[in-house]
Amino acid sequence: MPRVLIVGCGSYMRDSYDCPSDWKCLTAAAEKRGAFKDYDDEVKVVGFLRCSCPGRALINNVGATKKRTDFDVIHLTNCITKAVPLCKNHNLEELPKLLEEKTGLKVVVGTHDFA
16 A cells, blocks of 8 residues: 655645645545556555745655655645646756655655546
């Protein structure tokens, strides 16, 4: 069973730009939809970490979370990776690589397939 940490955009979720906070991501994980569909086993979300602007602490916060929580994979939410306008605080091509280097874990870009 994959143990997942979901990392999302706190600003996007807080201001509810057509996103009811973390509902879409958690539902997709529970129903194995969207980016969770390829897992063979049930998905267990063990944490939901919100990035806060300007995002400088995100990499270290994920690293600190890894020291305290056992998870196998990181999912970056649609709101942090695909929402328009794009995040101005992260290079979204580099962010997955930086997180993989920090944790040694796979980073998946995306979460749900809801509109």
